[in-house]
Amino acid sequence: MKNLIIALLLVPAARAAEPIKLRVYHTNDVHGWIMPRPDKFQTNRLVGGAAALAALIAKDTGPKLVLDAGDWWQGTPEGSLTKGEAVADVFNAIGYDAVVIGNHEYDDGADSLKTLIGKIKVPVLSANTYGADGKLVPWVRASIVKEIAGVKVGIFGLTTTNMRRLAFPKNIAGLDFRREVDVAREQVKALKRQGATVIIAVTHIGLENEHSKHEGDQTLAREVPGIDLIVGGHSHTFLSRPVQGRTEP
Numbered sequence: 001m002k003n004l005i006i007a008l009l010l011v012p013a014a015r016a017a018e019p020i021k022l023r024v025y026h027t028n029d030v031h032g033w034i035m036p037r038p039d040k041f042q043t044n045r046l047v048g049g050a051a052a053l054a055a056l057i058a059k060d061t062g063p064k065l066v067l068d069a070g071d072w073w074q075g076t077p078e079g080s081l082t083k084g085e086a087v088a089d090v091f092n093a094i095g096y097d098a099v100v101i102g103n104h105e106y107d108d109g110a111d112s113l114k115t116l117i118g119k120i121k122v123p124v125l126s127a128n129t130y131g132a133d134g135k136l137v138p139w140v141r142a143s144i145v146k147e148i149a150g151v152k153v154g155i156f157g158l159t160t161t162n163m164r165r166l167a168f169p170k171n172i173a174g175l176d177f178r179r180e181v182d183v184a185r186e187q188v189k190a191l192k193r194q195g196a197t198v199i200i201a202v203t204h205i206g207l208e209n210e211h212s213k214h215e216g217d218q219t220l221a222r223e224v225p226g227i228d229l230i231v232g233g234h235s236h237t238f239l240s241r242p243v244q245g246r247t248e249p
């Protein structure tokens with residue numbers, strides 16, 4: 001696995017005396033790397049891979065979430081030759097709670113993506129992918145609400161609006177990727193209405209830097225109040241610790 005990061009959220013519990021520790025396991029930009037590979041410094045030792053990830057997650061019997069922030073399959077023979085099905089099998093076997101559509105999910109066209117989504121048995125999110133009819137495309141979900149240890153957690157997904165520069169026009173014909181910040185505001189409201197007291201954005205929009213021309217996770221954190229955690233992908237930025245928002249202590 002390219003990037004597995006674990007975030008820990010302390011969430012207020014309605015009934016328990018102590019806050020609940022919710023462990024959030026997340027991957028992003030896996031790009032088909034489901035097999036272990038040689039360690040950089042000790043090449044006779046294999047590290048990573050979906051089997052190791054599955055074992056790690058299975059060991060944790062506490063409150064947890066498992067999320068993926070997009071760019072699932074493009075990049076290895078097993079990813080590309082199966083048009084993503086090998087990675088879909090991993091999502092299903094591990095039992096991810098939700099996965100988000102990245103730009104590379106369109107590399108084989110939207111029809112191929114729809115077929116792949118049909119094989120993914122966990123919720124596939126992208127709250128800003130609209131069709132020519134002005135509605136959210138029917139093959140994705142905007143969000144889910146999960147009750148974990150008595151706490152309602154709302155999770156919504158976003159795909160980068162930069163798609164026009166990142167995908168062949170025929171692969172995204174008729175699709176409209178709406179501005180991330182606007183959609184995120186709507187999602188926070190909608191999830192609160194559904195009773196969510198913790199809100200997680202799973203995004204494939206990138207962690208922008210001073211040279212970026214697009215709005216990424218930092219803009220999202222700054223502009224959209226009410227998001228407790230952003231699980232991001234796309235820019236392949238390794239964060240050994242989370243970037244804290246301005247409102248955090």
Ligand SMILES: [Zn+2]
Pocket residue numbers: 071102103104204233234235
């Ligand atoms: Zn990407």
